[in-house]
Amino acid sequence: MANALVSRSIRTWYTQAASGRWTVPTFIIVWTVVVIVPLFLLLLYSFLETKGFKVVWDPSFHTWDRFFETGRWTVAMRTLRIAIGMTVIELVLAFPFALWLAKGCRSQGLKAILLTLLTIPFFLDLSSRTIIWRALLGSNGVVNTVLMELGITSEPVEWLIFTEFSVFFGLAAPYFATMVFPIFLVATLIDDEYLDASRDLGANPLQSLFLVIVPLCLPGVIAGVVFTMVPMMGEWVVPQLMGGGKVNMIGRSTEDALSTLNYPTAASLSAFVLAILVVLLAALTLLTRRRGGIAGLFEALKL
Amino acid sequence: MSTADAHAGAGLRRNQRLRLWEHAVYAPIWRPLAAWIGLVLIVLTYIPLVWLVVMSFSDRPLSGIPHPLTLRWYDELFATSAWIEPITDSLWLALVVGICCVLVSVPVGRAIPRLRRRGGVLLITLLPLFVPGLTMGAALFLFIRSYMHFKLGMWSVFVGHMVWALPFAFLLVIVLATRFDHHLLEAAEDLGASAWQRFWQIEFPIMRPGIVGAGLFGFILSFNELLRSIFLRGTETTMPIYTWAQASSHQSNVPIIFGLASLIFGVTLPIIGTFFWILFSRTGQSR
Secondary structure, X not given: OHXXXXXXXXXXXXXXXHHOOOHXXXXXHHHHXXXXXXXXXXXXXXXXXXXXXXXXXXXXXXXXXXXXXXXXXXXXXXXXXXXXXXXXXXXXXXHHHXXXXXXXXXXXXXXXXXXXXXXXXXXXXXXXXXXXXXXXXXXXXXXXXXXXXXXXXXXXXXXXXXXXXXXHHHHHOOOHHHHHHHHHHHHHOOOHHHHHHHHHOOOOHHHHHHXXXXXXXXXXXXXXXXXXXXXXXXXXXXXXXXXXXXOOOHHHHHHHHHHOOOHHHHXXXXXXXXXXXXXXXXXXXXXXXXXXXXXXXXXXXXX | OOHHHHHHHHHHHHHHHHHHHHHHHOOOOHHHHHHHHHHHHHHHHHHHHHHHHHHOOEOOHHHXXXXXXXXXXXXXXXXXXXXXXXXXXXXXXXXXXXXXXXXXXXXHHHHHHXXXXXXXXXXXXXXXXXXXXXXXXXXXXXXXXXXXXXXXXXXXXXXXXXXXXXHHHHHHHHHHHXXXXXXXXXXXXXXXXXXXXXXXXXXXXXXXXXXXXXXXXXXXXXXXXXXXXXXXOOOOOOHHHHHHHHHHOOHHHHHHHHHHHHHHHHHHHHXXXXXXXXXXXXXXXXX
């Protein structure tokens, strides 16, 4: 009885949702309220100030002035340095691998295994995966113990943990897949005829690579950069656990600012990240425009 | 031409294609190097997972050396109950997020590919994928707490999780809905099927991987979400917040976390592993 009632109401709800023209507009309105409005508010707050622990409505550039003058600028630059450096490293590592996975991997089974292995970690908690590196790289951890047992060093190697190096190291694995997947998807879509044609026209392998494959992969590369660099700029777990409080990035500063109720400063830090996101997204839109924009990528995925 | 010939022909063409790519891109050094890079990074990804499990049995887990072995940490884990409330809260929340992801992403996601101008809608829908968790968390915090003056709690964590998980659900549903052949529905309508029959008997079976995936994504993304939760939690504690608090605080509780994380990995790994294995090996075959 109750069962029949439930199933009927699901049916009614679904039929209305499916046929109604209001489904997408309603969703977009709700989504705008929970996503777009808060992000705009964030930008707005970065032009306000706090007086006596209250945010005062008096738009000015004070917060931004202080952003550029104080230690926050150092933190922002360090964040940018780590994010750009690591993104370049990931790109160099991921590009050949993604091409190989898309076109060079002969076994379908191996391909499915590799894709699965790359996807799984994304769904696992990052802090417990990162904390373990301390036990491996710490001054009395496994690596140092082995190095000293073998007599390679007499003192433990200290720069393995709680340095900028260790932050880089900790970011390498979690952000590899975010670079591989977009390039992989775009590379799968490349028509092999292009390569055939470029060879017939007398291009050598290097020319084929840089004049045909790389340009065709460019939207994937930019998407990979967006998916890798932007989240990395907001990264919090890895710099905290691998940097041990010595390598502060924007994430930590934002949290500090929020917990001291300094909302405008927190907003300006996040707005800095958003600005970089906007630049990268604009580049992506421009690059994909010729192929029908971002929607075109989905059409292409029809396979 | 018989089917066997056709298959042989296709096989030959595939080999030719592969050789073409190898010739162009993987001239001598590249090919093995490319594969090795991926292997090294995958190993680097899985070392912490494996070592975490090994260390949860080690007597001195913080030394990273698996000797001597002990079950002490698991005993201590089950002796305390501090983690039970966070994990139940997280499970309930993840369940609700997963169900809501399906309920929203299916009707909306299947409608989006039918829009005439969908570029802008897609961009807005998928935007949270690009925004770092911290930024989105801070933005929602300012909006809810400082601007609207609402009290934070599980409901605001839920909003944060939906903003994070829904775009992933959309990705799956939109890809499947774009592939979907709408002539099937028209044919069914001509044959007199009701709207519900058209959905339940035709669209649903074809969209099933997307629907299952949307729910699964919602569940697992919510269960592991940390950055947005931290800002939106108010006084609530979810599982990742608990783990994070223990991991970033000093030493003594860390070994227990190893045990707890191992148990959680033990449950989640097989589920997502199987799901993606099926997903990827199927798409591989269809090519």
